[in-house]
Amino acid sequence: MNNKIPWWSSESYWKKVAIWVTAFMFIVLIALTIDTIPKITAGSERVPAYSVINKHIGYEFNDERNFQVPVIGAEDPLFGKMLSEEEAEALVSHGKKITQGRNCMGCHTLLGNGSYFAPDLTKSWLDPGWVSEAEREQSMIEFLMDPPANARSFGSGRMMPNLHISRDEAKAVIAFLKWMSSIDTNGFPYNFTVIDKES
Amino acid sequence: MNINHLNGGQQLAVKYYIVAMVLFGAQILFGLLSGMQYLYPELLFGILDFNVTRTVHINAMIVWMLYGFIGSVYWLLEEESETEVVGLKLGILGFWVLTSAVTVVVLVFLLVQTGPGDDFTRWFVNEGREYIEAPRWADIGIVICMLIFFYNVSATFMKGKWSGISGVLTLDLVALAGIYIAGMFYTPNISMDQYWWWWVIHLWVEATWEVLVGCLMAWGLMKVLKVDRKIVTTWLYIEVALMFGSGILGLGHHYFWIGTPEYWLTIGGFFSALEPIPLVAMVVHAIYDSGVRHMKGNNNPAFAWLIAHAFGNFFGAGVWGFMHTLPQINLYTHGTQWSASHGHLAFFGAYATIIIAMIYIAVPYIRGQEGISSNLPDGGWKWKWSLGLLNMGVVGMTVALLISGYEQSFIERAVGGSTWLGYFTAQVHPWFVQGMEWRMIFGVMTAAGIVLLLWDLLTIGKEPVSSQKVQTEAA
Numbered sequence: 001m002n003n004k005i006p007w008w009s010s011e012s013y014w015k016k017v018a019i020w021v022t023a024f025m026f027i028v029l030i031a032l033t034i035d036t037i038p039k040i041t042a043g044s045e046r047v048p049a050y051s052v053i054n055k056h057i058g059y060e061f062n063d064e065r066n067f068q069v070p071v072i073g074a075e076d077p078l079f080g081k082m083l084s085e086e087e088a089e090a091l092v093s094h095g096k097k098i099t100q101g102r103n104c105m106g107c108h109t110l111l112g113n114g115s116y117f118a119p120d121l122t123k124s125w126l127d128p129g130w131v132s133e134a135e136r137e138q139s140m141i142e143f144l145m146d147p148p149a150n151a152r153s154f155g156s157g158r159m160m161p162n163l164h165i166s167r168d169e170a171k172a173v174i175a176f177l178k179w180m181s182s183i184d185t186n187g188f189p190y191n192f193t194v195i196d197k198e199s
Numbered sequence: 200m201n202i203n204h205l206n207g208g209q210q211l212a213v214k215y216y217i218v219a220m221v222l223f224g225a226q227i228l229f230g231l232l233s234g235m236q237y238l239y240p241e242l243l244f245g246i247l248d249f250n251v252t253r254t255v256h257i258n259a260m261i262v263w264m265l266y267g268f269i270g271s272v273y274w275l276l277e278e279e280s281e282t283e284v285v286g287l288k289l290g291i292l293g294f295w296v297l298t299s300a301v302t303v304v305v306l307v308f309l310l311v312q313t314g315p316g317d318d319f320t321r322w323f324v325n326e327g328r329e330y331i332e333a334p335r336w337a338d339i340g341i342v343i344c345m346l347i348f349f350y351n352v353s354a355t356f357m358k359g360k361w362s363g364i365s366g367v368l369t370l371d372l373v374a375l376a377g378i379y380i381a382g383m384f385y386t387p388n389i390s391m392d393q394y395w396w397w398w399v400i401h402l403w404v405e406a407t408w409e410v411l412v413g414c415l416m417a418w419g420l421m422k423v424l425k426v427d428r429k430i431v432t433t434w435l436y437i438e439v440a441l442m443f444g445s446g447i448l449g450l451g452h453h454y455f456w457i458g459t460p461e462y463w464l465t466i467g468g469f470f471s472a473l474e475p476i477p478l479v480a481m482v483v484h485a486i487y488d489s490g491v492r493h494m495k496g497n498n499n500p501a502f503a504w505l506i507a508h509a510f511g512n513f514f515g516a517g518v519w520g521f522m523h524t525l526p527q528i529n530l531y532t533h534g535t536q537w538s539a540s541h542g543h544l545a546f547f548g549a550y551a552t553i554i555i556a557m558i559y560i561a562v563p564y565i566r567g568q569e570g571i572s573s574n575l576p577d578g579g580w581k582w583k584w585s586l587g588l589l590n591m592g593v594v595g596m597t598v599a600l601l602i603s604g605y606e607q608s609f610i611e612r613a614v615g616g617s618t619w620l621g622y623f624t625a626q627v628h629p630w631f632v633q634g635m636e637w638r639m640i641f642g643v644m645t646a647a648g649i650v651l652l653l654w655d656l657l658t659i660g661k662e663p664v665s666s667q668k669v670q671t672e673a674a
Contacts, residue, residue, distance in 0.1 A: 011363065011429060014436035018367075021440045025447035032448075032466070033394075040390040040458050047390045047458045093387035098316030100327030106250025111393055111457045112534035114329050117237070117249045119622040120534055122456075129619040154623035158240040161248045163313060172316065180389055186464065188456035189617030190530050 042089075046184040050088040053078045053178045059126050059194050067187025078175055079137060088175070095176025102163045110180070112188060118160065120189060125174070125181035128195045136195065137174065144170040202565055207287040208276040208355075213565060214294050215270030216558050218301075220653060222263035223551070225305075227646050229256040234642050237635045251312050254325075254332050255305065260546060261330055262301055267554030268411055269348055272368065274561055275418050276352065280359030286351050293347035300340040304333050321385065328392070330400055331382050338383050345376045363432035367439055368414045375407040390458030397453040404545075405474065405516070406446040412508070412553045413438045416481065419505050419553070422560055423496040426488045434484045441477035449474045455526045456533060464526045471524040475517030485509035497570030498563065500582040500659070504556035507590060511548020519544050519597070531612040536604035536634070544597040547589075558656060566660045576662045581655035588648030595641030603634030 007013055043049040048070075056073035077083070083091065099105075105114035108121050119127075129152060130136040143150040145167060147160035165173065202210050232252040236242050243252070276284055284290060307324055314320030321327075322335045333341070349372050356365045382399035386392050417431035451467025485506060496502045519541040523532040532538070559582075563571050573579075607625045615621020625631055 009433065011433045011436065014433055014440060015363070018436045018439040018443070022443040022447070025443055029447050029450065032451075036394065036454075036459055036463075037391075039460050040388070040394060042388045042391075046460065047388065050387070089387060094316055096316075096387050096389065097318075097321070097385075101314045101316045101320035101325065103250045103254060103313055103325050103327045103332065105327055105329045106254050106332075107248075109534040110389060113393060113396075113453075113457070114534070115250070115253050116534065116536055116539060117253070119619045120617065123617075124619070127619050152619070154620060154627065156240070156623050156626045158623075158626070159244070161245055169316060176387075183390055183458040185456045185458060186461055186526075188530060188533065190612060191616045193616040193618050193621075 048072060048179070048182045049085060050092045050179055051083060051085045052182045053088055053092065053175050054082050057125065057178065057182045059123060059181070059192055065187070067190065068192060069184055069187070070182045072182060078178055079171060088179075091172050091175040092179045094169075095172035095174070098165070098169050098173050099176060102165070107160070111183070111185065118158070121177060121180070122183075122185060122189060123181050123192055125178045126192070126194045128193050130195055133195055133197050140174050140177075141167060141170045144173055200565070204567060205564060206277045206283070208273045208284045208290075209561070209564065211284070211287065211290050211294060212270040212274035212561065214291075215266045215273065216561065218298055219263045219266035219270060219554065220558070220656065222259045222266065222301075224649060224653065226256055226259035226263060227642075227649050229253075229259060231639075231642055231646060232256075234635070234639050238632075238639060247309070248312075251308060255308055257330060258308070258332060259305070264408075264546070264550045264554065267550075267557070268408075268415075271415050271554065271557040272348075272352060274557065275415075276355055279362060279365055279418070280356045282355060282359030284351055285354040285358055286347070289347050290351050293344045296340065297344040300337050300344075304337050307334070308332070318385075328382070328396055331396070335383065338379075342376065342379060342383075345372075345379070349373070349376055362428070363435060364414050364417050367410065367435055371407050371410045371414070375403065375411065378402045378407065393457045394454070394459065397450060401450045401453055402447070404549075405449060405520075406443060408550065409442050409446065409477070409512075409516070410439055412512070412550060413442070413481070415553050415557055416485070416505065416508065419501065419556055419560060420485065420488055423498050423502050423505065424488055424492040425496075426492065430488065431484075434480070438477045438480055438484075441473075441480060445470050445473035445476060452524050452526075452529070455529055468525045468527075472521060474524075475513065475521050478513040478517040482509045482513050498560060499573050499579070500571055500586070500655075501556045501559035503582075503586055504552050504559060507586065508548070508552035508556060511544070511552045511590075513548075515541070515544030515546070515548030515597070519601075531608040532604065535607040535612070536600045536631075537608060538604075540597050540600035540604050543593060543600060547593040551589075555652070562656060563660050568660055571660055575659070579659075581651050582659060585648045585651035585655055588644055588651060590648075592641045592643075592645030592648050595644065596638045599634045599637035599641060601634075603631045603638075606630040606634070 038044060040047050052072060054075060054077045056076035058071040058073055059068050060071045061067070062069045104110070107115050107118040109116065110121050112120060112122065130139045144165045146162060148162055151159040153159055202213055205213070229252045232243065232247065233249060233256050236249045236252065273290070311324050314324040324334055325332050326334055352372060353369050356369060378399055381395045384395070413435055417435045420426040420431055421428060448466055449471035451463045452471035454463035454467055486509070489506065523529050523537050523541070559571070563569060606628055610628055611617060611621045611625035615624050
């Protein structure tokens with residue numbers, strides 16, 4: 001090494017810094033991952049068990065955290081049928097596979113990630129666009145089975161294409177959306193208006 | 200095209216570069232279609248819906264950039280290691296396997312498009328996860344091809360000689376290939392899904408890809424400006440320390456809103472805010488070396504694109520990323536046209552530019568020359584205009600999308616309560632629509648730049664330099 005070069009600008013010094021910094025940051029990431037995984041496993045406080053679709057889900061302002069958080073309420077089974085944990089997981093999983101197979105993320109965002117051509121689906125279960133809680137399940141089924149005929153694009157001209165979703169598939173997608181709306185997303189989306197109980 | 204005078208690695212690199220440029224064209228074509236569908240939603244409705252055009256747009260981009268990187272590494276491999284590529288035939292086989300797989304995947308995206316909600320769809324049609332929509336069989340094929348590539352790179356350096364650049368490059372490729380595997384599993388839990396999905400996306404584009412282009416930049420500066428190896432290697436180590444020092448935990452800025460604990464707001468916000476620092480270092484490094492060499496190189500187009508890379512990376516990835524990385528603003532901008540604005544300038548500025556620079560470095564050698572004359576017979580108007588059109592086009596799209604993004608985050612998110620009605624209220628607002636119109640105009644400008652770029656790459660250096668110009672240059 002050229003002795004005229006100060007240690008802090010030498011190649012060998014920065015090589016060591018690069019190795020140690022990278023290794024340290026990676027170890028911290030692994031440690032944080034080990035802490036995070038149990039906290040986002042289905043059945044945890046932040047990410048409820050799939051059987052949460054048997055319950056009423058709200059999204060209310062929390063004074064302590066200063067943003068809206070999901071509130072799990074009384075029994076309110078999806079399509080009027082109580083499901084066991086296994087049945088609920090199977091239904092939600094089928095719904096998620098449908099959203100992947102139909103490439104929903106090609107237009108929508110889920111938890112804010114995806115494309116920006118159509119509305120975010122994170123809290124779509126709670127959206128006032130379904131008019132009222134009483135009409136919601138039926139409205140969602142009809143919409144998913146024939147989106148162009150039930151399009152509500154508010155003058156944008158944008159419509160969801162008909163992806164030939166059957167009634168059973170629509171129910172599975174709705175189960176997945178209902179479960180997703182129960183995830184604690186640290187207040188995202190902000191300032192969300194929740195659907196009314198009655199029209 | 201006769202390329203027998205090139206070394207084996209360079210001959211293989213040319214194959215990768217050709218496919219990269221074809222896919223670059225495809226990316227822009229499908230980008231134009233996606234942009235048009237914002238303005239004319241009935242365009243190709245039910246035939247090639249937005250989810251198809253957009254999927255092809257972003258996947259063509261990821262794949263052409265990978266091709267550009269692999270091509271660039273094969274181009275420099277024999278020169279840097281001072282020996283022949285160890286498994287050249289295997290490398291050629293890998294190229295054809297990868298290219299066949301990419302062709303099949305694109306055809307399935309276009310012709311089959313979607314499938315039922317079962318495992319067959321995820322394995323053979325579409326995985327439905329942004330950027331890594333490629334079905335699982337293709338994932339496995341990509342990993343195998345990357346392993347062949349990694350074997351060729353590491354074994355060739357082991358047989359020949361190591362350098363600072365090759366050491367960083369090889370270790371980076373281990374991380375790059377390993378991280379891809381984090382995305383190859385299914386879970387019904389979308390929070391868990393996105394946790395690992397971000398390992399692939401973020402740790403590629405905001406960590407390992409950045410280090411890879413740092414290696415290419417170091418090599419490119421040595422090649423074009425004859426910068427001293429010791430200087431570029433020291434800078435490379437500094438960049439690696441800063442890049443991984445900020446970028447690895449910067450991953451946390453994707454963990455604000457997906458169900459992950461609140462501590463990620465602090466960790467992600469802090470470390471991702473530091474991510475522009477290594478990009479500043481790259482700009483300083485490139486500009487300093489250019490000044491020291493009095494901007495004199497043997498290849499002006501490559502030099503111009505290297506400088507475009509330094510600034511594009513800093514503004515696109517650094518400034519545009521920083522603008523909405525803190526959770527206090529990201530709450531309103533996450534998943535809006537802000538992200539699209541950042542994505543356009545970052546991918547172009549950080550990655551497209553350096554690959555184009557590397558191809559320009561290769562072009563004179565392909566034509567049996569050492570460099571590109573600064574006195575080209577046509578004045579070099581094609582490369583100059585394509586440089587200008589591409590950069591202005593992408594910057595124009597970025598600004599237009601940002602204006603739409605501002606409007607969307609205010610009207611949909613802050614005022615409209617983020618509902619479907621809020622979303623569409625923002626989408627039909629004149630400010631949003633005007634942004635989309637300007638994006639389209641600049642998109643066409645970008646497309647014109649690509650046509651010129653491809654024309655130039657196919658022709659530059661082919662025409663003999665007139666004797667008068669040679670004399671002028673010599674003088």
